[in-house]
Amino acid sequence: MKRLRFSKKKCIGCQLCGQICSATHEGAFVPSKARVYIETYYDKGGVLKYQDSYCTLCGICFKNCPTGAISMDGKILVDHEVCIGCGTCAEKCPKKVVRLRDGKSYICDTCDGDPMCVKVCPQNALTFE
Amino acid sequence: MKIKILLRGALTKYFNGEKERIVEVPDGCTAEEALKLSGIDWTKIDNFGFVAVNGMRVMITEKLKDGDELKAYSKISGG
Amino acid sequence: MYGYQNKVLRVDLSKKTAAAEPLRMDWAEKYIGSKGLAIKYLYEELKPGIDPLSPENKLILMTGPMTGTTVPCSGKLGVAGKSPATGTICDCSIGGHAALRIKYAGYDAVIIEGALDKPGYLLIEDDKISFEDASELWGKGCHETEAILADKYGHEYSVLTIGPAGENLCGMACITSDYYRQAGRGGMGAVMGSKNLKAVVVKGTGGVKIPNVEEAVKRILEIQNEDVLQEDNTFVFDWGTTAFLEACQDGGILPYKNFSDTTDPNWTEYNGEVFMEKLEGKRGCGSCGLGCGNFLKIGDAICEGPEYETIAAYGPNAGNRDPEAILKANQVADDMGLDTISSGDVLAWAMEMTEKGIHDFGIRFGEMDTYIKYLEMIAKGEGIGKELAMGVKKLAGKYGGKDFAMEVKGLEYPQYEPRGSWGMSLAYAVSDRGACHMRAYAPNEEVFAASIPPYTPEGKGEMVYKLAQHNAVKFCLCICDFWGTISMETMAELMSLVTGKEWTVEEIADVGTRVINIARAFNQREGFTAKDDTAPKRIFKEALKNGPAAGQKIPEEAFEDMKQQYYKVLGWDENGLLPDSLIATL
Incomplete structure (x- = not known):
């Protein structure tokens, strides 16, 4: 069974995944209503951290x-x-x-087996395999 | 004469991802000719940038000497 | 038009009020967003002659119609105001995620007026606005400030903050976000500091609507794959802006020891390979497809960077070859909220003054321990830092060394030597905010594309105009510089897709011209004329000794000729002034 996979190393924190997910399901770019929440942030400026909430x-x-x-x-x-x-x-x-x-x-409903978040991820950090 | 060609940016695809090659070229060959002999015709490459010999920018018609390092850049834009 | 929120948040810090008002859509139709629209608002709302550090100045945070959509590389935030460093209009573009959050909070822009009576920060949570106490934050560096605010609010909030440089009203103070991104030039940080505004903290849970979402998203994704994600742009993922170092070295425009010469035979000691070896992670801005940010650690230096400007300014231009010192200085400057370009040029000038025996500033080329201490002292206005904080123009006025005070209108020179790219001397001279490389980036044509001879004045007026027009449009759309291959056609198509209104290439190019003109009109109203479009005498008098441009200096007549070409192309008079008939169209 294919499922979403995420490579932290490749993620640049653009959040295009959340934007396209909400555009696809809600008809507008509203990441707070997305079904995937991935972002990166600097913890106290010294460590790059990842929040990776995606359906496995x-x-x-x-x-x-x-x-x-x-x-x-x-x-x-x-x-x-x-x-x-x-x-x-x-x-x-x-x-x-x-x-x-x-x-x-x-x-997340995997966009019926063809996830939009995977399509938009510019660095192939999100894949479906 | 032997020269080294180094590629930068989007041009590395012309060397299949390798960044440099040593090539044999005729004496008095120009930068333009040396590149053409290596499969790079700058007039046909939209994003061809500039060339440098031994670390200094030159005209594409610059004549090369034995042992020269010819570097070719693709266009980069930014700031 | 779709894409916009049709709302502007107007904040009066003096009265502690915040109210939403409709966006001037009639202005948006002519100026689109970000750079252009912010300048239009300031042109209309600021009286000429105000003190940029007074409550009468306004700070505008301006997004665009594409902000918050999946248009790639559309996450930059326009930050504009009257510059305390130059007295001209100044607009910056800051990365990170603040642009998206302001848009998702429901606003196209935040206009900040007046001043707080004591240090505070503005908190925006969708339609809930409050003025919070910043007495615990005042005096702290940007990094500690962001850490404290992140602990308090979490990572869904973006923080735009100033450091000690802004608090001390330094003309080189920047506004910081995501720790390592800046609205760098012209002292926008000092504008915030003069308002006692330590930070703007914003969270947005709303969204952005565009017409025909399904089709538009599909087409935008196509553009991302075919246009953005090609090697001509993705080099910034592989190298960040360190890629420019080798090109500028070979191209002969890398500045050396305060622009006294170009190129450094030992450039490989601090080149892209050296820095990228220390990569901990990559990061980009909101909606970015490219991820240019390099998060590095060298020794105890930690920073997302260094960008080319910082490498050159803190490296060869400072007579330094130590990459760890470059990164450490970058980290300190970022934490202090200090522009690396301007601080670099000031210190390089101070080094030359000291070595020449004109005035002893206590620092010589290559002295990086002192350099790093001085950066902090400049930001805090301590000791000699208080003097150096004045910027190179005012310092030269006081101490001499004007010929090699590398600035225009009080904004210090970015790290490209104009004697190696003559059009750059014009670009620096006529840029709206003082010497800036982000308006017309002449090396693109003169050096990197080799499309026009670099050491002549011919055709440079037209060239600089076309480059400035292209960038003006790009920055009105909030598109990042590093989508280098974007064409006018693509920008017109994206505008049509996002706003639902058909934009032609001519219309969108006209916006670029209009923006150049309104910025100039603002400055004209402040009293700026052709005599302020200057170049430091060094580039006229001293010939370069090294690199491919060895022997080059720019004859003053050639420089003046380029200026006149540029004015003519834009329909300005010989004094660089817009005629009334042109001003009336703005």
């Missing part, structure tokens, strides 16, 4: 969803009709990439 298809959200709103078949899908916004998925996500918005859970 570990399936923990799927396994813990109390209502069955989450399905997993090579990608995660959330049925918002069923989702009750309990937040269990967000709480348990090891990559801290699941977020709740207006009482519903938003999770």
